[in-house]
Amino acid sequence: MIKSTTLAVLLLGPVTPATAQIRYDVMFPNAVHHEAEISVTYSDLPRGPLELRMSRSSPGRYAIHEFAKNVYDVRVDDGGGRPLGVERPDPYQWNVPEHAGTVRVRYTLYADRADGTYSQIDETHAHMNMPATFMWARGLDDRPVEIAFHPPEGSGWQAATQLFPTDDPMRFTAPNRQYFLDSPTELSDFALRTWDVEGHGERYTIRLAVHHRGTDAQVDQYAEMVRQVVAEEIAVFGSPADYDVGTYTFIADYLPYASGDGMEHRNSTILSSTGSLANAALGLLGTVSHEFFHSWNVERIRPRSLEPFDFEHANMSRELWFAEGFTSYYTPLFITRAGLRSVSDYAGGLSGGLDFVINSPARTFFSPVEMSMRAPFVDAATAIDPVNHTNIFISYYTWGSVIGLALDLTLRGQFDRTLDDYMQTVWERHGVTEQSYTVDDLERILGEFTGDAGFASDFFSRYIRGREAADYETLLSQAGFLLRPRNPGVSFFGIVQLEFEGDGAVIESNTRIGEPLYQAGLDRGDTILSLGGHPLRSDADWQAIKDAHHPGDVIAVEYVGRGGRSAGEVRVVEDPRLQVVTYEEAGLAVTPHMRAFRVAWLGSRAGN
Numbered sequence: 001m002i003k004s005t006t007l008a009v010l011l012l013g014p015v016t017p018a019t020a021q022i023r024y025d026v027m028f029p030n031a032v033h034h035e036a037e038i039s040v041t042y043s044d045l046p047r048g049p050l051e052l053r054m055s056r057s058s059p060g061r062y063a064i065h066e067f068a069k070n071v072y073d074v075r076v077d078d079g080g081g082r083p084l085g086v087e088r089p090d091p092y093q094w095n096v097p098e099h100a101g102t103v104r105v106r107y108t109l110y111a112d113r114a115d116g117t118y119s120q121i122d123e124t125h126a127h128m129n130m131p132a133t134f135m136w137a138r139g140l141d142d143r144p145v146e147i148a149f150h151p152p153e154g155s156g157w158q159a160a161t162q163l164f165p166t167d168d169p170m171r172f173t174a175p176n177r178q179y180f181l182d183s184p185t186e187l188s189d190f191a192l193r194t195w196d197v198e199g200h201g202e203r204y205t206i207r208l209a210v211h212h213r214g215t216d217a218q219v220d221q222y223a224e225m226v227r228q229v230v231a232e233e234i235a236v237f238g239s240p241a242d243y244d245v246g247t248y249t250f251i252a253d254y255l256p257y258a259s260g261d262g263m264e265h266r267n268s269t270i271l272s273s274t275g276s277l278a279n280a281a282l283g284l285l286g287t288v289s290h291e292f293f294h295s296w297n298v299e300r301i302r303p304r305s306l307e308p309f310d311f312e313h314a315n316m317s318r319e320l321w322f323a324e325g326f327t328s329y330y331t332p333l334f335i336t337r338a339g340l341r342s343v344s345d346y347a348g349g350l351s352g353g354l355d356f357v358i359n360s361p362a363r364t365f366f367s368p369v370e371m372s373m374r375a376p377f378v379d380a381a382t383a384i385d386p387v388n389h390t391n392i393f394i395s396y397y398t399w400g401s402v403i404g405l406a407l408d409l410t411l412r413g414q415f416d417r418t419l420d421d422y423m424q425t426v427w428e429r430h431g432v433t434e435q436s437y438t439v440d441d442l443e444r445i446l447g448e449f450t451g452d453a454g455f456a457s458d459f460f461s462r463y464i465r466g467r468e469a470a471d472y473e474t475l476l477s478q479a480g481f482l483l484r485p486r487n488p489g490v491s492f493f494g495i496v497q498l499e500f501e502g503d504g505a506v507i508e509s510n511t512r513i514g515e516p517l518y519q520a521g522l523d524r525g526d527t528i529l530s531l532g533g534h535p536l537r538s539d540a541d542w543q544a545i546k547d548a549h550h551p552g553d554v555i556a557v558e559y560v561g562r563g564g565r566s567a568g569e570v571r572v573v574e575d576p577r578l579q580v581v582t583y584e585e586a587g588l589a590v591t592p593h594m595r596a597f598r599v600a601w602l603g604s605r606a607g608n
Contacts, residue, residue: 325400
């Protein structure tokens, strides 16, 4: 049963001792201008300088994010108001060379981005990702933390967080710095729904805190959808993860001024979007499905490369194809198993990922392991120079998801086992024990799980450390799914973005290796004047030219590049893009075996 819950229920859970030696206070005197006033007091400090830092990275993100840029008006004193000297060795650090055992730091934070990485302060809420918000001190990692929030008077704000509650609804604790910085917090007048789940001989509470502009009825309906997805995920592992505070909290900001994101944490997740419960509930559910699965896969089944998380540098991992990619494979699968998405829609949803991985030239350059290592360059990383991701990068989310699909279908067809079974085995070896894993560990477990070490070695050699794509056409046919050309016989010049200006069309994106325009020598920034002797001045011209030619045609192209006006030839090919449809949609017969395979794969495990 899903309950509309009061704040008292929200605060149930274990309490850490109130003798924390690191104390934060957070106030919002200028929230309308996106500012928070933050104070942190360190007491019983050892002799020697105190090194204060702002994080440069954040849990669940792998790239650098310079959070210190939004910190200013820093004041440091001895706790009694007497100023202490401060040195700045780099842009992220404030050193206090001399003190008498107590140091108080006060500063102003500017914050106006509500997502899983940053923070947002305004008159409607305080959305706080901790590394983006709070200064911390080196060498004090194991000290307990106490934090008190002081909402604007009359705001009606409550707190949603995985921090440990106390008898004060606005005061919380954390056992150490890692846990504190991994505990995003939302202060707002949110709607709260809760329900209980059981596992490990314990009862846990799932909390859904939604800051939005809709109705209570919409929250009720959405909460029921979330409950069904949560139940399907728990069914894979047989039990929820052992949540440290006895609860798991979905913190959702569905607001027109939020930014789309989802970010996993040990006992909670951030969900943010401009979409509303009224018009985008099913789309929002995808992030719920993905992030909740992370409470097993990445938070407890944890790559050794991310243990412990480094708040001062980029975090590189070789295992993101599994941690993020397999999680992405399960994202739509759980929604389908919950009965909230049709089999036909699920099949169609496989199209984009399969097409991209199979046809991408990036497989020439990097394997899924190597793509994982590129996360610091792409995971919301910012730079101003052009990049060639079109040709050299496949997201580890996408590639990992289609590898998960291949492994699941292979296990079902060849071993009468499932990816669910494999994930449960990995959970028992590395999740329950919280012993971090490597790629080699995953391969070894697959060999033991199937009883065929040769199969595991071959699979990892070809599809994980290698760059091959599995035989998806054969694998999908087991379920009566057809992988086929999206536009058979249709002419194709390449996947390209055009901006029509004056007498030509400017190529706005990198042309893709192997595609006709790339082969003809054209690239981003070139202006196509004509194709096949016909001017190219509008999208209608572009469509007419494509319709007038057929695969195998060789046509003239005139264009202006950095070297001036040029001419060449474009060899038209058939559209290589792919799609997945059910056999029913393709007019093919579905056998009883295929139907049974589908039910075993896509049917509910939780009785939804």
